[in-house]
Amino acid sequence: xxxxxxxxxxxxxxxxxxxxxxxxxxxxxxxxxxxxxxxxxxxxxxxxxxxxxxxxxxxxxxxxxxxxxxxxxxxxxxxxxxxxxxxxxxxxxxxxxxxxxxxxxxxxxxxxxxxxxxxxxxxxxxxxxxxxxxxxxxxxxxxxxxxxxxxxxxxxxxxxxxxxxxxxxxxxxxxxxxxxxxxxxxxxxxxxxxxxxxxxxxxxxxxxxxxxxxxxxxxxxxxxxxxxxxxxxxxxxxxxxxxxxxxxxxxxxxxxxxxxxxxxxxxxxxxxxxxxxxxxxxxxxxxxxxxxxxxxxxxxxxxxxxxxxxxxxxxxxxxxxxx
Amino acid sequence: xxxxxxxxxxxxxxxxxxxxxxxxxxxxxxxxxxxxxxxxxxxxxxxxxxxxxxxxxxxxxxxxxxxxxxxxxxxxxxxxxxxxxxxxxxxxxxxxxxxxxxxxxxxxxxxxxxxxxxxxxxxxxxxxxxxxxxxxxxxxxxxxxxxxxxxxxxxxxxxxxxxxxxxxxxxxxxxxxxxxxxxxxxxxxxxxxxxxxxxxxxxxxxxxxxxxxxxxxxxxxxxxxxxxxxxxxxxxxxxxxxxxxxxxxxxxxxxxxxxxxxxxxxxxxxxxxxxxxxxxxxxxxxxxxxxxxxxxxxxxxxxxxxxxxxxxxxxxxxxxxxxxxxxxxxxxxxxxxxxxxxxxxxxxxxxxxxxxxxxxxxxxxxx
Numbered sequence: 190x191x192x193x194x195x196x197x198x199x200x201x202x203x204x205x206x207x208x209x210x211x212x213x214x215x216x217x218x219x220x221x222x223x224x225x226x227x228x229x230x231x232x233x234x235x236x237x238x239x240x241x242x243x244x245x246x247x248x249x250x251x252x253x254x255x256x257x258x259x260x261x262x263x264x265x266x267x268x269x270x271x272x273x274x275x276x277x278x279x280x281x282x283x284x285x286x287x288x289x290x291x292x293x294x295x296x297x298x299x300x301x302x303x304x305x306x307x308x309x310x311x312x313x314x315x316x317x318x319x320x321x322x323x324x325x326x327x328x329x330x331x332x333x334x335x336x337x338x339x340x341x342x343x344x345x346x347x348x349x350x351x352x353x354x355x356x357x358x359x360x361x362x363x364x365x366x367x368x369x370x371x372x373x374x375x376x377x378x379x380x381x382x383x384x385x386x387x388x389x390x391x392x393x394x395x396x397x398x399x400x401x402x403x404x405x406x407x408x409x410x411x412x413x414x415x416x417x418x419x420x421x422x423x424x425x426x427x428x429x430x431x432x433x434x435x436x437x438x439x440x441x442x443x444x445x446x447x448x449x450x451x452x453x454x455x456x457x458x459x460x461x462x463x464x465x466x467x468x469x470x471x472x473x474x475x476x477x478x479x480x481x482x483x484x485x486x487x488x489x490x491x492x493x494x495x496x497x498x499x500x501x502x503x504x505x506x507x508x509x510x511x512x
Numbered sequence: 513x514x515x516x517x518x519x520x521x522x523x524x525x526x527x528x529x530x531x532x533x534x535x536x537x538x539x540x541x542x543x544x545x546x547x548x549x550x551x552x553x554x555x556x557x558x559x560x561x562x563x564x565x566x567x568x569x570x571x572x573x574x575x576x577x578x579x580x581x582x583x584x585x586x587x588x589x590x591x592x593x594x595x596x597x598x599x600x601x602x603x604x605x606x607x608x609x610x611x612x613x614x615x616x617x618x619x620x621x622x623x624x625x626x627x628x629x630x631x632x633x634x635x636x637x638x639x640x641x642x643x644x645x646x647x648x649x650x651x652x653x654x655x656x657x658x659x660x661x662x663x664x665x666x667x668x669x670x671x672x673x674x675x676x677x678x679x680x681x682x683x684x685x686x687x688x689x690x691x692x693x694x695x696x697x698x699x700x701x702x703x704x705x706x707x708x709x710x711x712x713x714x715x716x717x718x719x720x721x722x723x724x725x726x727x728x729x730x731x732x733x734x735x736x737x738x739x740x741x742x743x744x745x746x747x748x749x750x751x752x753x754x755x756x757x758x759x760x761x762x763x764x765x766x767x768x769x770x771x772x773x774x775x776x777x778x779x780x781x782x783x784x785x786x787x788x789x790x791x792x793x794x795x796x797x798x799x800x801x802x803x804x805x806x807x808x809x810x811x812x813x814x815x816x817x818x819x820x821x822x823x824x825x826x827x828x829x830x831x832x833x834x835x836x837x838x839x840x841x842x843x844x845x846x847x848x849x850x851x852x853x854x855x856x857x858x859x860x861x862x863x864x865x866x867x868x869x870x871x872x873x874x875x876x877x878x879x
Contacts, residue, residue, distance in 0.1 A: 293852055
């Protein structure tokens, strides 16, 4: 039973750690399927976390925080679009630049406004998304196996967690069952064909980037006012890149994205759990192995040793209408 | 006729447009400074004073510039071959391992000038080794080099932390770093060079790696524009299909270009590890690899341009540190914002002003 309790607690923390990855990877899914590489996911997450923390601190309202987070992420997305769609600049360069701008600006503004070395003020409880106890969680707690799982893993999360899992089927539906989704996928594979069909490539890609900003805004908000109660320097800490790795690991498909994010979240939780403990037979496993594992797995996948990850064909290339 | 296909003279392409982009970047940086309630012109004054005002300030500026020359060259060499190496950061980090291993094993026995060539080779080898797998994956398996080099930055960081915490740490000490190198494992300061100009270097770690960096600039120029390999790399960069059609071996050229790029990034560690701190520390690269991207873009991937761009970023880094003392409201991270804006305007928006320039040029020349 002791092992099971440990398992439940690791699973609980795995889910909490995978939510920002899930939002961000789904965000990346929309832009990359539309043919816009997005290295700037990290920056969007960071900027929206900062905006969400500021707004929630000033208004004391969590939803205002979410709104601000989404708004800023969409603004960053639009800057990326302006550079890489309208001006046909290099998408990677633009993403790298926006990451720097977000990393610097959040600290500069945060220090100037709050004077706490880059931290924002402590967000009051009503300005945060706190856990929701699902109906029957207490009743179920004593049921063996299912009880603790329901009470500690499924119940007790905040609303953003449930929204994240709802976004998975929703993203699938949008991408595979709507006209917008069909065109979006087409513009990532063959923008010329979409243009010939009389649909604006530019406007379609901009709309994809708006969706990207919208979802990335949730990720940042989750970090700032659901997982913690303030913005902290560089709080995304590379999660945007792990999300990018998850997106590739999932071969640019929504449902596998969820599993990849859960896997990477689980690795993170497991690494935290293993810190200072030793495994039978192997001894103490260095925590750095778990930290590096998502990246190693992604490289192995990219190498084509476990299935082939085939990116959208027109990814990274700006569309130029025939002159 | 569309403006995109109109040729512009070199002085506009390489002079006016980058300068205007730079001015735009600084204009928006000034807006940020103004938004937090400080005077941008005063800030600029502090920044320039802090970077160039005294002998030791210039020494620090040149020290930072040295690192950026190495990483800038690294990004530029890959860029000529059409490869975007975001992994300079990780390659420099792992390169530090090579430099440190050489310094640790030789510093007891020989003077620095014997250690130096081995350290250059060691740093370059380790940096190149860290670039090899992404290069091989790109060349052979078609995995996108941007993604794999990002992944390798993180894998490299995890590896180095592991090694420093578990292998190299001095027993009984808390800090995850190697022991301090003896004089035989350190690169001497260039105080005599500063003295030639009548300046005192003071505590600034401006060292011999600067000269190595300048030599590398010359060698990179030689490689890119005066050798067969350089020609092949540039051809590949302009059009991979044309290069393959012309019989240029794709796999070999990609891998060699990335090895050179990784080696140059690795050499950055000579400056930081052997020139400044005299030990291998966690996170010693401190973003220099990413600055290399900005430097290479600003310098248009040409060694001369890279030297100027590296000096500019050296001024920003040193001046930014001083600025945060003078105006506590502006933290040192302001330079990260400026860096981002420079990459954004000089890199991502490099074509934004072109149509306007073409129209201006056409009216001016009456064509």
